[in-house]
Amino acid sequence: MDLAEVNFNKMKGLVPVIAQDSETNEILMVAYANEKALNLTLSTGYAHYYSRSRKKIWKKGSTSGHTQKIVEIRIDCDQDSLIYKVKQIGGACHTGYYSCFFRTLDKKGLHLNGKKVFNPQTVYKQVK
Amino acid sequence: MDLAEVNFNKMKGLVPVIAQDSETNEILMVAYANEKALNLTLSTGYAHYYSRSRKKIWKKGSTSGHTQKIVEIRIDCDQDSLIYKVKQIGGACHTGYYSCFFRTLDKKGLHLNGKKVFNPQTVYKQVK
Numbered sequence: 001m002d003l004a005e006v007n008f009n010k011m012k013g014l015v016p017v018i019a020q021d022s023e024t025n026e027i028l029m030v031a032y033a034n035e036k037a038l039n040l041t042l043s044t045g046y047a048h049y050y051s052r053s054r055k056k057i058w059k060k061g062s063t064s065g066h067t068q069k070i071v072e073i074r075i076d077c078d079q080d081s082l083i084y085k086v087k088q089i090g091g092a093c094h095t096g097y098y099s100c101f102f103r104t105l106d107k108k109g110l111h112l113n114g115k116k117v118f119n120p121q122t123v124y125k126q127v128k
Numbered sequence: 129m130d131l132a133e134v135n136f137n138k139m140k141g142l143v144p145v146i147a148q149d150s151e152t153n154e155i156l157m158v159a160y161a162n163e164k165a166l167n168l169t170l171s172t173g174y175a176h177y178y179s180r181s182r183k184k185i186w187k188k189g190s191t192s193g194h195t196q197k198i199v200e201i202r203i204d205c206d207q208d209s210l211i212y213k214v215k216q217i218g219g220a221c222h223t224g225y226y227s228c229f230f231r232t233l234d235k236k237g238l239h240l241n242g243k244k245v246f247n248p249q250t251v252y253k254q255v256k
Contacts, residue, residue, distance in 0.1 A: 005233070005237065005238055006233075010180070016144050016158060018146055018155060018158070020155060024153065025152065025153030025154060025155075026153060027146060027148060027153075027155070027202075027211055029204065030144060030146070030204060030209040042234070042235055043235075052138075072232055073232060073233045073234065074155075074229040074231065074232055074233065074241075075229065075231050075232075075233045075238060076157065076158060076228040076229050077221050077222070077223050077225070077228040077230070078228075081158040081228075081229075082233070083155055083229055093205050094205070095205050097205070100204040100205045100206075100209075101202040101203065101204050101209075101211055102205070103202065103203050104200055104201060104202055104203075105133070105134075105201040105202065105203045105210070106170070106201065107170050107171075109133065110133055110203060113202075
């Protein structure tokens with residue numbers, strides 16, 4: 001489909017995407033999408049992103065099984081950021097936490113404050 | 129303070145910051161911070177960002193009065209994205225909506241779905 005409303009120009013063809021738990025509104029992760037990733041997300045109903053390091057599209061959960069089923073997509077006022085509101089299977093973070101934001105930051109440094117929901121060594125070993 | 133834990137290198141000295149309502153978990157806006165903006169946020173207790181278009185630090189609400197008092201800051205697994213959990217005065221969006229994400233996006237296009245909480249013509253006129 002035509003995604004002319006989305007401004008992919010500010011960041012070399014990418015927009016930041018926040019994945020958010022559709023029931024609790026907890027923020028799960030931040031990743032990036034190009035136009036193709038967003039089109040795949042819209043057409044399949046599952047979250048797709050573009051990996052800046054691997055330089056390719058990825059479907060969240062294609063390795064771990066921890067997919068993100070899309071409930072709603074939101075776009076901001078200047079049309080250069082997206083929210084994927086999702087039903088998260090397993091956990092969003094490759095470290096085993098439900099959310100990638102499992103630490104707080106204050107003047108003293110970083111502090112652990114998150115919920116571990118799976119063992120990454122088990123989950124990622126299964127598929128090798 | 130030393131913010132060596134934050135990876136500002138992936139995006140030319142910037143990290144994306146999500147402002148999130150600390151009570152409802154509603155996502156309010158996405159902006160960017162450099163090290164100085166994050167330090168000001170930590171030292172003052174109010175959300176500061178770096179404007180990519182104006183190329184300068186800004187305190188949210190310095191014009192409108194719609195400040196964001198910091199309740200908690202979170203950082204993600206690879207330490208290149210932040211959440212400011214905040215108490216939002218007024219509304220976060222310059223258009224008058226409480227959140228900048230006042231529209232949904234689906235295969236058919238964009239759809240309005242947000243809460244207008246102030247009149248931007250009134251709010252921004254007061255300070256001129």
